[in-house]
Amino acid sequence: MTRPGAPLTSLFGRAIEQVSSAPEVDDGVFDAALAVLAERGTRAATMDDVAARSGISRATLFRRFGGKDALFEAALARALRGFLTEIGTTFLTVTDPVERIEAAFVACLRFRRRFVAGKSDPAHGAALVAMLSAGEPSPLELGRRFVAARIEAGQSEGVLPPADADIQADAIIRLTLSYLVLPSPVYDLDDVEVARAVARRAIAPLVTGIPN
Structure with a gap:
């Protein structure tokens, strides 16, 4: 049975806290995670879905992130960082x-x-x-x-x-x-x-x- 994930609101709140510190790694995994999150939502999405989309094994994903909530938080933090950087650059240039x-x-x-x-x-x-x-x-x-x-x-x-x-x-x-x-x-x-x-x-x- 798929474990219900944390609500998107909770994930987003915790992602904000990671924006300044999240490393620029795992771009392919994060892209896959966001695509799965958008298509299936937090309740239905699974690590298997992300593994299939990214080409990274389920075991590797669990070893890197511990669980789907942590993976989605990291993916959202990376997306937020890119968005804020884009807005900041726009207002500077x-x-x-x-x-x-x-x-x-x-x-x-x-x-x-x-x-x-x-x-x-x-x-x-x-x-x-x-x-x-x-x-x-x-x-x-x-x-x-x-x-x-x-x-x-x-x-x-x-x-x-x-x-x-x-x-x-x-x-x-x-x-x-x-x-x-x-x-x-x-x-x-x-x-x-x-x-x-x-x-x-x-x-x-x-x-x-x-x-x-």
């Missing part, structure tokens, strides 16, 4: 505020696809909301603070008009979350250019005040 929003939105969609398979599974959407809302502060709150700080920086630099940065950041986070949880049946957000257009026309005006 891209100066145009609209282009920053486009790039960040695309990164969020790409991150979602790493561990949520399909486009309309209500269970996956609920798991995503629970995962991003868990903790104190939660990933959503950390995201809101980050966005608010960047808006305030843009206002101080004169590239964004004066406004309430906290309200703007909260609206951006919630709008982005809605696209992550309920992918649009009208627009193919797997298409990068379409995703960038949505961000440019629907999200960016919240802070620039300029329709695109």
